[in-house]
Amino acid sequence: MRDDVNVRLLGSLEVTGSLGTVPVHGAGHRTLVARLAAHPGETVPAYALIEALWGDSFPITAIKTLHSHLARLRRDLREAGLDGLIATRPPGYLLDIRPELVDAIRFESLALQGRQELEAGHTTTAARTLTRAKTLWRGEPLGDCRRSSWAQQESARLSDIHIGLQENLFSAQVSLGEHTEVVTELSTLVKRHPFRERLWELLMLALYRGGRQGEALNTYQRARAILVDQLGIEPGKRLQALEASILTGDPDLAPAETHTLVRRPVTSNLPADVTSFVSRDTETAEITWLLATSRMVNLVGVGGVGKSRLGLHVARCNQPSYPDGVWLVELAALNDPALVAHTVADVLDVHDQSGRDMTTVLAEHLRTRAALLVLDNCEHLVESCAVFVETLLRAAPGLRVLVTSRQALHVEGERVVIVNPLPVPDLDEQNDGHESPAVTLLVERADAALPEGFRLTSDNRAAVTALCQRLEGIPLAVELAARRLRVLSPEELLARLDDRFRLLTEGGRMVLARQQTLRATVDWSYELCSPAERLLWRRISVFAGSFDLPAVENICTGEDAPADTMLDAIAGLVDKSVLVRVEGTGAARYRLLETLRQYGHERLREADEEHQLRGRHRDWYLGLAEQGEQRWFSAAQTDTSIRTRLDHANLRAALEFCMTEPGEATTGLRLAGALWFYWIGSGLLAEGQHWLDWALSTTEQTSMVRPKALWVNGYVAALQGKTSTARELVAQMRPDADQTSQAHATFVLGAASVFDGDLTTGAHLLAEAHERHRELGDPDSNVIMTRVALAITVAFEGDLARAESLCLDARTICLANGEQWALAYAFWVLAFITASREQPVYATELARESLRIKHAFNDLLGVAVAIELLALLAVMTGDAARSAALLGAAHQIWPRVGAQLFGSAHFNATHQQCTTLTKQALGDLAFEIAFDRGASLRMVDAVTYALDDKAELD
Numbered sequence: 028m029r030d031d032v033n034v035r036l037l038g039s040l041e042v043t044g045s046l047g048t049v050p051v052h053g054a055g056h057r058t059l060v061a062r063l064a065a066h067p068g069e070t071v072p073a074y075a076l077i078e079a080l081w082g083d084s085f086p087i088t089a090i091k092t093l094h095s096h097l098a099r100l101r102r103d104l105r106e107a108g109l110d111g112l113i114a115t116r117p118p119g120y121l122l123d124i125r126p127e128l129v130d131a132i133r134f135e136s137l138a139l140q141g142r143q144e145l146e147a148g149h150t151t152t153a154a155r156t157l158t159r160a161k162t163l164w165r166g167e168p169l170g171d172c173r174r175s176s177w178a179q180q181e182s183a184r185l186s187d188i189h190i191g192l193q194e195n196l197f198s199a200q201v202s203l204g205e206h207t208e209v210v211t212e213l214s215t216l217v218k219r220h221p222f223r224e225r226l227w228e229l230l231m232l233a234l235y236r237g238g239r240q241g242e243a244l245n246t247y248q249r250a251r252a253i254l255v256d257q258l259g260i261e262p263g264k265r266l267q268a269l270e271a272s273i274l275t276g277d278p279d280l281a282p283a284e285t286h287t288l289v290r291r292p293v294t295s296n297l298p299a300d301v302t303s304f305v306s307r308d309t310e311t312a313e314i315t316w317l318l319a320t321s322r323m324v325n326l327v328g329v330g331g332v333g334k335s336r337l338g339l340h341v342a343r344c345n346q347p348s349y350p351d352g353v354w355l356v357e358l359a360a361l362n363d364p365a366l367v368a369h370t371v372a373d374v375l376d377v378h379d380q381s382g383r384d385m386t387t388v389l390a391e392h393l394r395t396r397a398a399l400l401v402l403d404n405c406e407h408l409v410e411s412c413a414v415f416v417e418t419l420l421r422a423a424p425g426l427r428v429l430v431t432s433r434q435a436l437h438v439e440g441e442r443v444v445i446v447n448p449l450p451v452p453d454l455d456e457q458n459d460g461h462e463s464p465a466v467t468l469l470v471e472r473a474d475a476a477l478p479e480g481f482r483l484t485s486d487n488r489a490a491v492t493a494l495c496q497r498l499e500g501i502p503l504a505v506e507l508a509a510r511r512l513r514v515l516s517p518e519e520l521l522a523r524l525d526d527r528f529r530l531l532t533e534g535g536r537m538v539l540a541r542q543q544t545l546r547a548t549v550d551w552s553y554e555l556c557s558p559a560e561r562l563l564w565r566r567i568s569v570f571a572g573s574f575d576l577p578a579v580e581n582i583c584t585g586e587d588a589p590a591d592t593m594l595d596a597i598a599g600l601v602d603k604s605v606l607v608r609v610e611g612t613g614a615a616r617y618r619l620l621e622t623l624r625q626y627g628h629e630r631l632r633e634a635d636e637e638h639q640l641r642g643r644h645r646d647w648y649l650g651l652a653e654q655g656e657q658r659w660f661s662a663a664q665t666d667t668s669i670r671t672r673l674d675h676a677n678l679r680a681a682l683e684f685c686m687t688e689p690g691e692a693t694t695g696l697r698l699a700g701a702l703w704f705y706w707i708g709s710g711l712l713a714e715g716q717h718w719l720d721w722a723l724s725t726t727e728q729t730s731m732v733r734p735k736a737l738w739v740n741g742y743v744a745a746l747q748g749k750t751s752t753a754r755e756l757v758a759q760m761r762p763d764a765d766q767t768s769q770a771h772a773t774f775v776l777g778a779a780s781v782f783d784g785d786l787t788t789g790a791h792l793l794a795e796a797h798e799r800h801r802e803l804g805d806p807d808s809n810v811i812m813t814r815v816a817l818a819i820t821v822a823f824e825g826d827l828a829r830a831e832s833l834c835l836d837a838r839t840i841c842l843a844n845g846e847q848w849a850l851a852y853a854f855w856v857l858a859f860i861t862a863s864r865e866q867p868v869y870a871t872e873l874a875r876e877s878l879r880i881k882h883a884f885n886d887l888l889g890v891a892v893a894i895e896l897l898a899l900l901a902v903m904t905g906d907a908a909r910s911a912a913l914l915g916a917a918h919q920i921w922p923r924v925g926a927q928l929f930g931s932a933h934f935n936a937t938h939q940q941c942t943t944l945t946k947q948a949l950g951d952l953a954f955e956i957a958f959d960r961g962a963s964l965r966m967v968d969a970v971t972y973a974l975d976d977k978a979e980l981d
Contacts (some may be wrong), residue, residue: 038165057639063122072119154199206236295353328446331503334431359385359404364411379923390422397425406433448500465495472509490517568627572676630757660695662845710885734764748925750779770799782929793817809847851880867903901939907948915961916969
């Protein structure tokens, strides 16, 4: 069964794979996924799927239509890297994933577990379990599926479980002394469910324990009035008895000690637990309290001690306390301090092409939000993280930051928590069935690793206890030991530890730092590998993020490591859990765990291979970048975009090597320039400018690759609205620059003029660039963009026929070559021309096609102009409310691009026309309401709304 997929039914249906959220188009397809996900791994008969789709009113072609739906759904899943997710199993189909990967099943299981724990008197544990269940609930189950009988019944069943879960959680919270905190939620809930006496009972008890006896008694009278008036019955005996106890001040109703308890479910990007979390209740409670009373908490400790795992656990437990989300930012693979803010922005899905400082952008984004930011592995970026965190905390009063690092950041208000190893037992300790956390961790991991399982017995208890003691309870060391139990018994493993870790157990000779304990653990794992695996381990440490087999074969091979041995060595490292295979990315990709990567890198330095391997690494990714540049203008454009994004971390590493290694800056300039298609085509303008600025500042004026970098950087600046900067960069180009760069530079100057509103100069320069490109005869996406830019310019001047001719010519070339990115802009200009001819229906089709493509490439500029045009087309077709909402959606995007519509009177003319027509149709008040609703949409929701004229806003 697949384990790289998550299906969410509790709310709108979502399918998420390793490449992100998978679009499931149409209520019918969502219903099929939901029906299969309700029983994952089990065959669902075809008739049950038909019933879920149509109920009793199924069409005569139901079987054929079902097969058609499934074929299209499988195609969409295959394109998202989830081929085989839906399998055919007569007499029906099954969803081939583990049950725990469906949120509704985890939810139901946790709700039942929590109820059982509550009934058994384990109140604290029950509260924790029920809170975990509650965080899975996002809204009405199957809310966007077809409202067939099955969907309605399943939704009602899950909703009943949800209300029961809430009752049990409130009961636990009130028992734990959280009576004051739950009163508001209980009051809201009794209004929604006025006939559930247990809710009234809990509300009365919470009020009473909070010192509000009169309100508690009044609540009973309200409950009685509703039950008598609407159902004709008196309250039950429990409710009546509670009223009597409140009247008499029964001491049994006294409040218990208070606890900090989590509440509302929230959105986050926290990964799901794939293994159990061995209890750290004391640390979890301490960190939770510190987060509630201070702005920043830093978990500090030796590598491998479990800081990241503990931080994630605390973050999950505290999710309901942050209505605007809990967000994990992994910084381990990031080496450039200047990109900390950009990395956080990627996680928060905050994009900005205006050229502003990204920390400023994030501060503005978080200013009014109540969120928790988890910055994981900051030790190599201490100074930049400290400045970044302090800036955000000062700007966003509702923000909390949880950091894991090997040292304090020394930020004002920082609370440092030292994370210690897990407690280990004495050899003669009597456990009475309650094992120490270190032993529990080893046993649980070994049980998962061994095909036949692993159990703690009287025969192996002494050896297991000694193992944990010798490993000092460091979680990484314990987990590595558990994996080795696949091939060694505890006694054999303990004997090997005697040889390898003698210095760690002979107290008195010397006291070693915990870092050396971790190193010894990984040393031992390293030595157990074959010579070929050890060589490969140290060499693949040169990679950042994930990598594929061709990269390994081209970078890590040599006379001592032939290419034909690489696959076997990789397989050995995967089997030993050193390498992790990254699923769902098409061709197989791998990732070295960060701690093990750092260890391998030390070995690489010891072998005096670091410079050579980093040079090979740089050469390989330079080749991929230049290959991507060539493939960008082809049918492989989409694949190139995906591949380049997968290699983003390695491209950063290659660029950093060039920027920091003496004599390599020119190659870095070449690499940064070659990646123009990625910076511009994938919405990474700010990062592209970062690398280009750096490279240009460290290379000679005579460099042969400098002209290209100058026009690329000028292009990036112009698209951010920095037209003066664009001109300054192009002006630096030498007169003897190559003709291709000169043609592109002319295009940049022409585009800057158009953005500034100077159509005459812009048209002249763009026509000159067009002619130069025609003479050179070497088309690429930017050559096409020269024609498209000239087309919109002459369209603004009123020459629609010439503009259309230029766009149709560009479209023909794009379609012949499989180009999509520039084609989308051609579609936009054609939509503008068609709208000008008062053909709004056809224009809408063109504008939506442009938006689909631009959204896929994350081109914010393209998205913004497409939504602006769709707003005008909406009011032209009589849907003024949609027009106002789309204007609001575009308004939220422009600050992340630059000046709205470049500050150009020509580009703004349609915007003003649209605003005027929409206000005339709606009136000012209705316009503002619809505009604000559109402005509140997330990017993905705004695009979805713009693409579907049947979509409605909540």
